[in-house]
Amino acid sequence: MSPAELSQLLHRHHGDPNRLLQMLREVQAAAGWVSPEVITELAKGLTLPRARVEGVATFYTLLATRPRGEYQVLFADNIIERFHGSVALRERLCAALGVAPGALRPDGRVSVGTTSCIGLSDQPASLLVNGLAIARLTVERVDAIAALIGQRAPLDQWPAELFHVDEPIRRAGLLLGAHLEPGAAVRAALARSSEALLEELKRSKLRGRGGAGFSTHDKWRAARDAPGPTRFVVCNADEGEPGTFKDRTLLRRQLDAVLDGMTVAAHAIGAQRGFIYLRGEYLFIAPAIEAALAARRAAHLLGRDVLGRTGFDFDLELHLGAGAYVCGEESALLESLEGRRGIPRRRPPYPVTHGYLQRPTVVNNVETFASVAHVALAGGARFAELGTERSTGTRVHSVSGDCARPGLYELPMGASVRELLDACGAEAPIQAVQVGGPSRTLLSPRELDRALCFEDLPSAGAFMVFGPQRDLLEVVASFARFFAHESCGFCTPCRVGTTQLQGAVDALVGGRGTRRDVRHALRLCALMRDASHCGLGTTAGRPFMQLYEKFKPTIERSLSSLEFRPTFDLDEALAPARALTGRDDERAHLEDP
Amino acid sequence: MKGTFTLDGSEVPFHEGQTVLEAARDAGRYIPHLCAHPEFEPHGSCRVCTVKAEGRMAAACTLPAREGLAVESATDELRELRRGLVQLLFVEGNHFCPSCEKSGDCQLQAVGYALEVRSLHFPQLFPDRPLDASHPDVLLDFNRCILCELCVRASAEVDHKSVFALGGRGIDKHLIVNAESGRLADTSLSVTDTAVGVCPVGVILKKGRGFTVPLGQRTYDRAPIDAPPEKAGKP
Amino acid sequence: MKKLKVATASLAGCFGCHMSLLDIDERLFTLLEKVELDRSPLTDFKQFGPCDLGLVEGGLCNAENVEVLRELRRHCKVLVAVGACAINGGLPAQRNHLDVRECLTSVYGRTVPDDPELPLPLDRVHAINDVVKVDYFLPGCPPSAEALWHFLDDFLNGRTPHLGHGLISYD
Ligand SMILES: Cc1cc2nc3c(=O)[nH]c(=O)nc-3n(C[C@H](O)[C@H](O)[C@H](O)COP(=O)(O)O)c2cc1C
Ligand code: SF4
Ligand code: SF4
Ligand code: SF4
Numbered sequence: 001m002s003p004a005e006l007s008q009l010l011h012r013h014h015g016d017p018n019r020l021l022q023m024l025r026e027v028q029a030a031a032g033w034v035s036p037e038v039i040t041e042l043a044k045g046l047t048l049p050r051a052r053v054e055g056v057a058t059f060y061t062l063l064a065t066r067p068r069g070e071y072q073v074l075f076a077d078n079i080i081e082r083f084h085g086s087v088a089l090r091e092r093l094c095a096a097l098g099v100a101p102g103a104l105r106p107d108g109r110v111s112v113g114t115t116s117c118i119g120l121s122d123q124p125a126s127l128l129v130n131g132l133a134i135a136r137l138t139v140e141r142v143d144a145i146a147a148l149i150g151q152r153a154p155l156d157q158w159p160a161e162l163f164h165v166d167e168p169i170r171r172a173g174l175l176l177g178a179h180l181e182p183g184a185a186v187r188a189a190l191a192r193s194s195e196a197l198l199e200e201l202k203r204s205k206l207r208g209r210g211g212a213g214f215s216t217h218d219k220w221r222a223a224r225d226a227p228g229p230t231r232f233v234v235c236n237a238d239e240g241e242p243g244t245f246k247d248r249t250l251l252r253r254q255l256d257a258v259l260d261g262m263t264v265a266a267h268a269i270g271a272q273r274g275f276i277y278l279r280g281e282y283l284f285i286a287p288a289i290e291a292a293l294a295a296r297r298a299a300h301l302l303g304r305d306v307l308g309r310t311g312f313d314f315d316l317e318l319h320l321g322a323g324a325y326v327c328g329e330e331s332a333l334l335e336s337l338e339g340r341r342g343i344p345r346r347r348p349p350y351p352v353t354h355g356y357l358q359r360p361t362v363v364n365n366v367e368t369f370a371s372v373a374h375v376a377l378a379g380g381a382r383f384a385e386l387g388t389e390r391s392t393g394t395r396v397h398s399v400s401g402d403c404a405r406p407g408l409y410e411l412p413m414g415a416s417v418r419e420l421l422d423a424c425g426a427e428a429p430i431q432a433v434q435v436g437g438p439s440r441t442l443l444s445p446r447e448l449d450r451a452l453c454f455e456d457l458p459s460a461g462a463f464m465v466f467g468p469q470r471d472l473l474e475v476v477a478s479f480a481r482f483f484a485h486e487s488c489g490f491c492t493p494c495r496v497g498t499t500q501l502q503g504a505v506d507a508l509v510g511g512r513g514t515r516r517d518v519r520h521a522l523r524l525c526a527l528m529r530d531a532s533h534c535g536l537g538t539t540a541g542r543p544f545m546q547l548y549e550k551f552k553p554t555i556e557r558s559l560s561s562l563e564f565r566p567t568f569d570l571d572e573a574l575a576p577a578r579a580l581t582g583r584d585d586e587r588a589h590l591e592d593p
Numbered sequence: 594m595k596g597t598f599t600l601d602g603s604e605v606p607f608h609e610g611q612t613v614l615e616a617a618r619d620a621g622r623y624i625p626h627l628c629a630h631p632e633f634e635p636h637g638s639c640r641v642c643t644v645k646a647e648g649r650m651a652a653a654c655t656l657p658a659r660e661g662l663a664v665e666s667a668t669d670e671l672r673e674l675r676r677g678l679v680q681l682l683f684v685e686g687n688h689f690c691p692s693c694e695k696s697g698d699c700q701l702q703a704v705g706y707a708l709e710v711r712s713l714h715f716p717q718l719f720p721d722r723p724l725d726a727s728h729p730d731v732l733l734d735f736n737r738c739i740l741c742e743l744c745v746r747a748s749a750e751v752d753h754k755s756v757f758a759l760g761g762r763g764i765d766k767h768l769i770v771n772a773e774s775g776r777l778a779d780t781s782l783s784v785t786d787t788a789v790g791v792c793p794v795g796v797i798l799k800k801g802r803g804f805t806v807p808l809g810q811r812t813y814d815r816a817p818i819d820a821p822p823e824k825a826g827k828p
Numbered sequence: 829m830k831k832l833k834v835a836t837a838s839l840a841g842c843f844g845c846h847m848s849l850l851d852i853d854e855r856l857f858t859l860l861e862k863v864e865l866d867r868s869p870l871t872d873f874k875q876f877g878p879c880d881l882g883l884v885e886g887g888l889c890n891a892e893n894v895e896v897l898r899e900l901r902r903h904c905k906v907l908v909a910v911g912a913c914a915i916n917g918g919l920p921a922q923r924n925h926l927d928v929r930e931c932l933t934s935v936y937g938r939t940v941p942d943d944p945e946l947p948l949p950l951d952r953v954h955a956i957n958d959v960v961k962v963d964y965f966l967p968g969c970p971p972s973a974e975a976l977w978h979f980l981d982d983f984l985n986g987r988t989p990h991l992g993h994g995l996i997s998y999d
Contacts, residue, residue: 051758051771058760489766496681499764530650531640573950581942690998691969712965721925817993
C-alpha cells in the first residue's frame with residue numbers, strides 16, 4: 001500500500017483508533033496482507049503504540065501478517081464439512097494448484113488453509129476465497145476454482161453463480177414468514193412511550209437468542225436506567241458457533257425486521273448510535289446491509305429526527321469482524337468494536353452500564369432484534385402466546401448433518417428434538433444430536449423427547465444430526481480443535497487447556513489413547529470449566545465430558561492398551577537419526593510395548 | 594462502606610471497592626496468585642487465585658468483596674485446581690530452573706512449591722522462542738513468559754512507553770515489543786523502567802546481574818511465598 | 829525384616845542425582861540396613877532383578893535410555909523420577925526446538941557415525957513419564973540429600989512422602 005493510499009484510508013476513517021480493525025480489514029483486502037511497514041504507518045497515523053496495532057493485526061484469523069498470496073483460500077474445517085469430504089476437496093485443490101496445505105506457493109500466487117465453521121453447514125463443503133464464501137463444493141466446483149486461480153482471473157470476474165449462497169428455509173414461522181414494511185415496527189414503537197414499550201417487552205417475556213437467554217426487558221431497562229447521556233445499541237451478528245447459520249438467513253431475508261428491532265431498542269433505551277457487528281466470514285452480506293442502511297436513511301428511518309420524531313436521532317454503522325469466535329462474547333465484541341484484540345472484559349461492570357466506550361450499551365442477537373420487531377408490532381401478549389411458559393416466541397434452528405433436508409426451521413419454543421428430526425428427514429437410527437453447537441449439549445438417542453427451549457435445552461440455534469456411520473470421537477476431536485483455534489489466549493486454563501485437550505483427544509482418535517489420556521482429558525475439562533474467564537473456556541470441555549458420560553463405549557473402544565502407552569511414537573522418534581546414519585539394525589528401532 | 598466476609602471460615606475485613614484478593618492481602622491472608630500485583634488494576638488472567646464463593650468458582654482478584662460472602666480457598670479441591678493451572682503454565686513454556694537467573698526469586702516456582710507441584714502431569718509443548726539480547730542492559734528470555742501482562746501494564750501505565758504488548762491468539766499468544774524490527778534495542782526501554790522490575794518470572798532480566806545471591810539466601814529460600822506476611826519472601 | 833530391593837538408573841542425566849544420594853552421608857548406613865541395592869551405577873549387577881523401588885535419574889535422549897527405563901519399569905513395583913531431567917527432560921531437552929539432524933551434523937560434520945553400538949538419538953528429549961508410568965516425582969537439580977533422605981525415610985516407613993518448604997525445589 002502506498003503512503004497516499006494509507007493516508008486516504010486514515011482520512012476515510014477520521015483517524016479514529018476505534019476503527020482500527022476496519023482499517024486493517026481494508027488493508028488486508030487491498031494488499032492481501034498487513035505488512036510490518038503498514039502497521040508502523042497506521043500506528044503513527046493513529047498515534048497508537050505500534051505494538052498495540054501489531055497485537056490487533058495478529059489476533060484475527062482473516063488478517064494475514066505474512067504474505068498469503070493473491071488468492072487466499074480457507075476451507076471451513078467444521079465437522080459437518082469434513083463429513084462432506086472437505087479434506088479430500090482441499091487436498092484436490094492443493095494438488096491442482098501445486099501448493100502444500102497451509103503454505104504459500106513459492107510464486108506467491110496462492111495459499112490454501114483452513115478456518116473454523118463459516119456458517120454454511122447447510123450447504124457443505126464451503127470455503128472462503130479472499131474472504132468471500134463459496135458453498136456446495138464438489139469436485140467440479142473445486143476444479144473450476146483451481147482453473148480460475150490458474151488463469152489468474154480477478155475475483156470479480158469469477159462466475160457469480162460460484163458465490164451464490166442458498167437460504168433453504170424449510171419451515172417459516174413468525175419471523176421467517178413475515179412480510180414487514182421497513183419501519184413498520186419503528187412506527188408502532190413510536191406510538192408508545194419508551195416506558196410503555198418496555199412494559200410491552202416485559203409482557204412478551206422475550207429472552208435473548210444468543211444463547212444465554214437473558215431477559216431482554218431486564219437488559220434494556222438496566223441500560224436505560226444507567227446514568228449518562230450517551231447510549232448504544234449493538235447487534236451481535238458474529239454467529240460463530242459451529243453449525244449455526246440462522247442469523248445469516250435473518251440478515252438476508254428479514255433484514256428490515258432486524259434493523260427495525262434495533263431502532264426500537266434505541267427508542268426504548270434512548271440510544272443515539274448503534275452497530276451491527278457482522279462476522280467477517282459474512283462479507284458477502286455486507287453490501288446488502290450497507291444498501292439497506294442507505295435506504296433507511298433516505299426514508300428517515302435512520303438519522304436525525306427518525307420518522308419526524310423531534311429529538312429521536314439514531315444511526316447505525318456496520319462493523320465487520322475478522323475471524324474470531326470469541327468476539328461473539330459480548331464484551332469481547334465491544335473490545336473488537338473499539339478496535340482492539342477481542343479479549344472478554346472483566347465483569348462486573350457489565351455492558352448495560354459500561355459497554356461501548358464505557359457507556360451503557362445493549363448487545364443483542366440478530367434473532368432477538370427480529371423478535372423485538374414483532375413484539376413492537378403485535379404487542380407482548382401476542383408474542384407470549386407462542387412457545388412455553390418461560391420461553392416465549394419461536395426459535396430458528398440451523399439444521400445440518402445427516403438428514404434429508406438441512407436448512408432453516410422455525411418452530412415455536414419448546415418443540416421436541418424428535419419433532420425437528422422428523423421435520424428435517426433424519427432417518428433412524430440416530431446416533432447423536434448436537435444441540436446448540438459444541439458449547440452446548442450432545443444428546444444420545446435416549447434424549448430425543450427433550451424440549452428445545454431455555455428450560456431444557458438452551459441453544460443458539462445449531463442442530464447437528466449424526467447418523468450411525470459417524471465416529472463421535474472424530475466429532476469431539478473437531479470440536480476440541482475448534483476451541484483450541486478460537487481460544488483468545490487471555491487466561492491460562494483455556495489458552496493451554498484447549499491445546500492440551502486437543503492433544504489428548506487426537507491421541508484417542510488415532511488409536512494411541514490410553515486411560516491416562518482419558519484421565520488427563522477429564523481433568524482438563526474440569527479445570528477449564530472451573531477456572532476459565534469466559535464462556536468459551538468454561539464450555540470448551542463439554543463435548544468430551546458429555547461423550548464420556550453418554551457414550552462411554554465409544555471411548556472404551558478407542559483405547560489402545562488399558563493403562564499405559566508412550567505419549568509419542570517411539571520408533572517414529574528415531575526416524576530422523578536413522579535416516580541420517582543410514583542405520584536399520586535392530587538397535588536402531590524401538591517397538592511399542 | 595466497610596464490611597467483613599469469611600475466608601475459609603475466618604473473618605476478613607474489607608472496604609468499599611476492594612476485591613477478595615486485596616482484602617485478604619491486607620489482612621495478611623495468602624491466596625496464591627501470579628498476575629495480580631498491588632500496584633496494578635486486577636487482571637484475572639492466570640486464574641491461580643481461583644476461589645469458591647457460595648458454591649461458585651471465581652478469581653479472587655476480580656471478585657468484589659461483599660458483606661457476609663463465604664469464600665473457600667485452602668481446600669483440597671482448590672489446591673488441586675491451582676496445581677493444574679501451574680502445571681499448564683510450566684508445560685506451555687520452557688522452564689529450566691537450574692539455568693534460570695530468576696530461580697529462587699521466581700513467583701511461578703514459589704507458587705509451585707507452595708502447592709507442592711512435583712510433576713508436570715501434562716505433555717510439554719516445547720515452543721521455539723528465541724531470546725532477545727539486543728538491548729544493552731536488558732535481556733528477554735521469552736521461554737519463561739507466563740503472559741501475565743504485568744510488564745505490559747507497567748510500561749503503559751507507569752512508564753508511559755508501551756514497550757510491551759501481546760500478539761497472536763490462543764496458544765500462539767506471545768509477548769511483543771514496540772518496534773518494527775521486533776528487537777528490544779529498538780524500543781525506548783530503559784533499564785530503570787518499572788516494567789523491567791515487575792516480571793514475576795525470569796523473562797525480563799537485567800544484564801550482568803545474574804546469580805549474585807547465593808543459594809539458600811534467595812527470596813523464597815528464606816521463606817515460602819505463603820508464609821505469614823512478616824516472614825514471607827518479598828520479590 | 830526383609831530388606832527392600834532398590835535399583836537405580838542414570839539415563840540422560842549428569843549423575844548429580846546419584847551424587848546427591850551419596851550425600852546423605854552417615855544416613856547411608858541406616859539406609860543400607862534396610863535396603864539392598866540391585867542393578868545400579870553404584871553396583872556391579874548387569875541385569876535388573878525384581879525390585880521394590882526404582883530410582884531414575886535423567887531423561888530420555890536415545891534408544892538405549894528408553895530400553896533401560898523399560899527394563900527397570902518391568903522389574904520394580906514403585907518407580908520414582910528423580911531430578912529435573914527425569915521429570916521434564918532437563919538440560920538435554922534444551923535441544924528440543926532444534927532439528928535432531930542439525931544437532932548431529934553440527935557435531936559430527938558430514939559423516940555421522942553409523943556404528944550399531946552407538947545409541948540412536950530420539951528426535952526430542954522426553955521426560956520419563958512420557959514412556960512409562962511413574963509413581964512419584966522428586967524434583968530438584970539435583971534434589972537435595974535432605975529431600976532424598978526424607979523421601980526414602982517416608983517410603984521405607986510406609987508414609988506418603990510429602991515435601992515441604994526447603995525440600996521441594998526445581999533447581
Ligand atoms: C464464546 C462466546 C461466543 C458467543 N457468540 C455469540 C454469537 O455469535 N452471537 C450472539 O448473539 N451471542 C453470542 N454469545 C452470547 C453473547 O455474549 C451475548 O450473551 C448475546 O449476544 C446477548 O444477546 P441476547 O441477549 O440477545 O442473547 C457468545 C458468548 C460466548 C461466551
Ligand atoms: S476462557 Fe478462553 S476465550 Fe475466554 S478469556 Fe479465557 S482464554 Fe480467552
Ligand atoms: S522463570 Fe521461574 S519457573 Fe521458569 S525457569 Fe525461571 S525460575 Fe524456573
Ligand atoms: S515478560 Fe514477565 S511480566 Fe511480561 S507478560 Fe511475560 S511473565 Fe508477565
